[in-house]
Amino acid sequence: MDLFEYQGKQYFARFDIPVSPGGVAVTVDEAVKVAESAGYPVVVKAQVQVGGRGKAGGIKLANDADETRLHAGNILGMDIKGHVVKRVWVEHASDIAEEYYASYTLDRAAKKHLLMLSAQGGVDIEEVAAKDPDAIVKLHIDPVDGISEAVARRAAVDARIPDKALDGVAKILVQLYRCFVEGDCDLAEINPLILKPTGEVHALDAKVSLDNNASFRHPEWDEYRATEELDAREQLARTHDLQYIGLEGSVGIIANGAGLAMSTLDVVNQVGGSAANFLDIGGGANADVMAAALEVINFDQNVKSIFINIFGGITRGEEVAKGIVEALSRVDLRAPIVIRLDGTNAEQGREILANAGIPESKLKSKPTMLEAAEAAVAIAKGK
Amino acid sequence: MAIFVNQNTKVIVQGLTGGQGKYHGLRNKAYGTQVVGGVTPGKGGSDVEGIPVFDTVATAVAATGADASFIAVPPKAASAAILEAAAAGIRFIVCITEGIPAQDEARVYNTLVRDFPNTRLLGPNCPGIISPGKCNIGITAGEIAELPSPNKKNVGIVSRSGTLTYQALYELKQRGIGVSTCVGIGGDPVPGTNFIDCLREFQADPETDAIIMIGEIGGSAEEEAADFIKANVTKPMSAYIAGVTAPPGKKMGHAGAIVSGGKGTAQGKMDALRAAGVKVGQNPTEAGTLMAEIVAALG
Numbered sequence: 001m002d003l004f005e006y007q008g009k010q011y012f013a014r015f016d017i018p019v020s021p022g023g024v025a026v027t028v029d030e031a032v033k034v035a036e037s038a039g040y041p042v043v044v045k046a047q048v049q050v051g052g053r054g055k056a057g058g059i060k061l062a063n064d065a066d067e068t069r070l071h072a073g074n075i076l077g078m079d080i081k082g083h084v085v086k087r088v089w090v091e092h093a094s095d096i097a098e099e100y101y102a103s104y105t106l107d108r109a110a111k112k113h114l115l116m117l118s119a120q121g122g123v124d125i126e127e128v129a130a131k132d133p134d135a136i137v138k139l140h141i142d143p144v145d146g147i148s149e150a151v152a153r154r155a156a157v158d159a160r161i162p163d164k165a166l167d168g169v170a171k172i173l174v175q176l177y178r179c180f181v182e183g184d185c186d187l188a189e190i191n192p193l194i195l196k197p198t199g200e201v202h203a204l205d206a207k208v209s210l211d212n213n214a215s216f217r218h219p220e221w222d223e224y225r226a227t228e229e230l231d232a233r234e235q236l237a238r239t240h241d242l243q244y245i246g247l248e249g250s251v252g253i254i255a256n257g258a259g260l261a262m263s264t265l266d267v268v269n270q271v272g273g274s275a276a277n278f279l280d281i282g283g284g285a286n287a288d289v290m291a292a293a294l295e296v297i298n299f300d301q302n303v304k305s306i307f308i309n310i311f312g313g314i315t316r317g318e319e320v321a322k323g324i325v326e327a328l329s330r331v332d333l334r335a336p337i338v339i340r341l342d343g344t345n346a347e348q349g350r351e352i353l354a355n356a357g358i359p360e361s362k363l364k365s366k367p368t369m370l371e372a373a374e375a376a377v378a379i380a381k382g383k
Numbered sequence: 384m385a386i387f388v389n390q391n392t393k394v395i396v397q398g399l400t401g402g403q404g405k406y407h408g409l410r411n412k413a414y415g416t417q418v419v420g421g422v423t424p425g426k427g428g429s430d431v432e433g434i435p436v437f438d439t440v441a442t443a444v445a446a447t448g449a450d451a452s453f454i455a456v457p458p459k460a461a462s463a464a465i466l467e468a469a470a471a472g473i474r475f476i477v478c479i480t481e482g483i484p485a486q487d488e489a490r491v492y493n494t495l496v497r498d499f500p501n502t503r504l505l506g507p508n509c510p511g512i513i514s515p516g517k518c519n520i521g522i523t524a525g526e527i528a529e530l531p532s533p534n535k536k537n538v539g540i541v542s543r544s545g546t547l548t549y550q551a552l553y554e555l556k557q558r559g560i561g562v563s564t565c566v567g568i569g570g571d572p573v574p575g576t577n578f579i580d581c582l583r584e585f586q587a588d589p590e591t592d593a594i595i596m597i598g599e600i601g602g603s604a605e606e607e608a609a610d611f612i613k614a615n616v617t618k619p620m621s622a623y624i625a626g627v628t629a630p631p632g633k634k635m636g637h638a639g640a641i642v643s644g645g646k647g648t649a650q651g652k653m654d655a656l657r658a659a660g661v662k663v664g665q666n667p668t669e670a671g672t673l674m675a676e677i678v679a680a681l682g
Binding site: 113142261311369 | 410458459482483484485486489490492494497524526527542543545546547548549550570572573597599600601602603604607625626628629633634635640644649665666667668
């Protein structure tokens with residue numbers, strides 16, 4: 001789960017990482033109120049999860065209430081690369097002497113934590129990596145050891161962070177690591193990490209991505225989940241506890257297992273179609289799960305055909321078939337289904353489907369993934 | 384022969400008294416696996432259909448001589464269960480638990496590397512391992528795995544996905560091709576056992592004549608495997624990579640299946656494997672067909 005900047009800053013603050021005083025606002029009046037308490041001048045920042053906010057006019061400096069009103073009014077509701085701005089973050093504007101970059105992620109290849117640190121912050125780190133790779137210090141940290149202030153300080157020296165900022169940067173690196181580990185982040189990034197003319201170091205931006213698997217030990221994440229930007233289909237899928245990702249195509253997909261679901265998308269693409277979604281119904285595939293899955297697919301107006309791809313392992317083919325027949329009696333589908341049922345007891349499953357009295361125009365059974373994909377794509381294209 | 388587990392492997396099930404552990408543990412036993420005990424704290428002295436239950440892994444190992452463990456406990460308890468098994472001297476741990484936080488997984492992995500170098504962890508979030516006819520640990524339906532035959536060519540399977548693992552077993556069974564061992568390494572970001580670990584074993588296993596590898600988007604494990612194959616694997620291989628059409632930045636069901644920053648794409652992985660001499664199929668069936676051709680060519 002990706003956090004908005006304001007949530008990331010609030011999360012940082014839990015781990016004592018210094019951020020500018022400020023607050024979030026959903027109306028112009030609120031923005032002014034926050035600005036007054038943060039102290040002018042303030043920066044009004046669009047809260048969207050997409051890069052390039054500044055260039056799009058989503059970040060403005062305001063010196064008084066009138067300017068705050070003007071900028072907040074313009075930014076709220078603004079469309080930035082397809083993301084509509086619902087909130088602004090208003091914070092006291094910081095004087096900036098220098099800008100750095102710091103982040104922690106998991107390096108999957110090394111199976112260790114990775115600190116990336118650079119004295120060149122405030123710009124896209126990918127660009128720095130391409131132009132001047134030596135400007136980024138990459139340090140692997142063994143998760144069993146963690147990072148000490150001494151190691152953090154050495155990394156800062158290696159990154160050519162100037163002497164006057166070393167203590168502040170080292171301290172924040174340790175705090176940010178705690179946030180990354182104890183806060184169960186997939187990514188904890190500060191860009192820019194600034195040095196003020198007065199000598200303090202603090203986080204001017206926050207990019208935080210949380211590991212959903214750890215949500216059981218973070219009740220405080222509920223409020224972040226409430227503001228997550230899901231499309232209507234994804235919201236419906238969430239109420240049914242389904243692993244669903246909305247896509248743009250016209251073939252609705254239901255499969256059991258993440259790998260098979262991905263593979264189903266690929267095969268549909270391979271025969272010239274495009275998938276409307278990714279949906280993994282997992283191992284069970286009983287009538288309730290199947291009915292919920294069909295309901296979510298049916299909600300998507302772009303869906304012209306539905307491809308159900310089931311491979312029975314421990315789940316038996318006849319149980320899956322019974323589930324589908326039962327689900328069809330509960331959900332009134334707009335689009336026809338093409339099913340490929342294979343694996344354990346698939347024959348019996350196909351027999352149940354064939355004898356259920358469902359017309360061929362509503363449900364076709366195909367023996368292989370490829371044939372089923374071709375049939376589903378043909379229907380979606382009106383052939 | 385087979386890799387990692389065989390007819391002599393003695394297995395305990397951590398979480399045998401729970402729903403998943405009981406269901407799959409008993410299935411594994413019914414398949415012929417030596418399931419010699421279970422572990423559930425507080426339930427020592429009881430039994431599950433004749434399988435004795437112990438309070439700790441250490442007491443279970445002392446009483447049964449178990450050398451492998453099947454962990455089927457919830458995410459909260461999984462990390463401690465893995466480390467307990469390793470500390471008790473278990474050589475091979477299979478953890479099917481899905482949903483373990485990545486931070487826990489990274490810490491457990493590095494603890495094993497440092498403190499228990501002789502313990503191998505398979506998973507988490509994996510279907511398990513089956514050496515057909517000898518040993519089945521995990522959730523694989525044993526009946527879809529073709530037995531290996533000494534008179535024919537046999538294939539080893541290594542896969543990141545559960546259902547695609549079954550699909551691969553099934554493709555081979557349809558064609559009457561035997562399987563030496565089928566290893567599901569799982570879809571999490573920090574798997575205890577990776578492609579290279581399995582490829583090394585398959586290359587050394589006299590019963591394995593060819594190898595199927597099934598990967599998916601995310602990370603660089605397939606690319607690293609391709610480098611290893613080029614340098615070390617002489618046995619013929621076919622492969623399939625899922626997720627060609629996966630949108631970037633989305634976790635596709637598995638915690639590790641994500642294309643980020645243009646890295647971890649299916650295309651990049653397929654190109655790397657092709658360059659290493661692996662025959663890459665466009666879908667699982669094609670990977671099976673390619674393997675059938677390989678086996679036929681081996682004679």
